[in-house]
Amino acid sequence: MSFLVIDIGNTRLKWGLYAQPAPGAELLAHGAVVLEDIDYLWELHWKNLMHKPQGMLGCVVAGEAIKKRVEEQLIEGWGLAPQWLSSSARAGGVVNGYEHPQRLGSDRWAAIIGARQRALKQDPANPPPVLAVMVGTAVTVDAVDQGGRFLGGLILPGFGLMYRALESGTAGLKVPTGEVQDFPTNTSDALMSGGTDAIAGAIERSLRRLRVQCGREPLLIMSGGAVTRLSHVEELPASVVENLIFEGLLTLAANASTPPAQP
Template sequence: MSFLVIDIGNTRLKWGLYAQPSPDAELLAHGAVVLEDIDYLWELHWKNLMHKPQGMLGCVVAGEAIKKRVEEQLIEGWGLAPRWLSSSAQAAGVTNGYEHPQRLGSDRWAAIIGARQRALQHSPEHPPAVLAVMVGTAVTVDAVDQKGRFLGGLILPGFGLMYRALESGTAGLKVPTGEVRDFPTNTSDALMSGGTDAIAGAIERSLRRLRVQCGSEPLLIMSGGAVSRLSHVHELPTSVVENLIFEGLLTLAATCTVAANAT
């Protein structure tokens, strides 16, 4: 039973087709489109796939209009009923500590569950606390303790938003093309280094807080379209996971504890 997972973010839709709804399933095909090209998703990506999905689960933050256009292509192309993840108070062994659990972004919820699954794989008997970092248009930094309780997390601007804010709000500064340096000596390097240090610093502070909270060394997992911009930061002892949100969606599909909206 092939299974389709979809992550509709702020700028791109990412999809993966797996052999079955399981976090360790074989990846059969995958792709991504910018939201401006969403109308061509079926023709350019899905129409000629060798395997027809028998089910799907997705998360979406891009808004209702984008979601509806994707649903149309799923229904018209495959006759596939769309199912979209909604955050819940508990799922897949994770307790949601958000003040209003249903208001937690479904993409964050999926990434948190994927990170917890990684912690369980790391040490099934004594899973570590884990910090799940998604680096995209925005950056989210979410903490889960050893018992699978989501403690809370941060949201901050991603690299693009940060640089565009500086460009639009400061005379003479342009989006940087420089390098990350310890002590930048030109404006482009200074901008690039400042953005990297701002995000890395937020991650380091959260990691330190989680270490104190749990009394042991947490697992740091990072994912997202812009994660490569942080992979060289030696102070972050991280594991980079290519599709953390997909892993969370597959875990939820496998456990049959999905809070989802079906169309």
């Protein structure tokens, strides 16, 4: 059965329609809309899809009003009952070490589960620790040890937030259009390079901590709408995954649809 996954972030809604609720399933269709255009999601994206989803799972951080507007289109268009992910103490091969597990953002939880599945796929018998990095409006850097325990992570401003803060709080500085340089010699390059180094530095420090914590080289996985701004950084030997949150959602959907083992 075809299955719909949805990630409602701070600025955009991303969706993917898969042939079945399982990691590695064929992607039948996908798209994204900015939240300002959320009311046109059905008319512009979903109305003419060849395959009607038989189920869905989504994560949302944008707030209750946005979620309700999406739910209305799912129900009115397909008669599809919305299912939204909530973080839990354990799911998808991950033990949630957050101080209050239910307060962990559902998008982070899905990305962490997706990253853990990548580690298990790399070496099922002895998976490496993994650092899951999502680069969007905000940047999250989350660590999972080799046993599947989520140790914790960072949240820091994304590129846009950093540059807008500089522009609004510093006279004469504008959002940069420059290039990343080792030693910038103009203001635009200096701003672009500073933002990149700030985020890359946080990731490097987290990698180092995870390496010390686990005594093994971690697997670094990066995803998100602005990940291309970091994928060129030589000090970050990352696997760039286009839809890490979707992979986590599909893992959870597959687990939910698997019948219990017979005694």
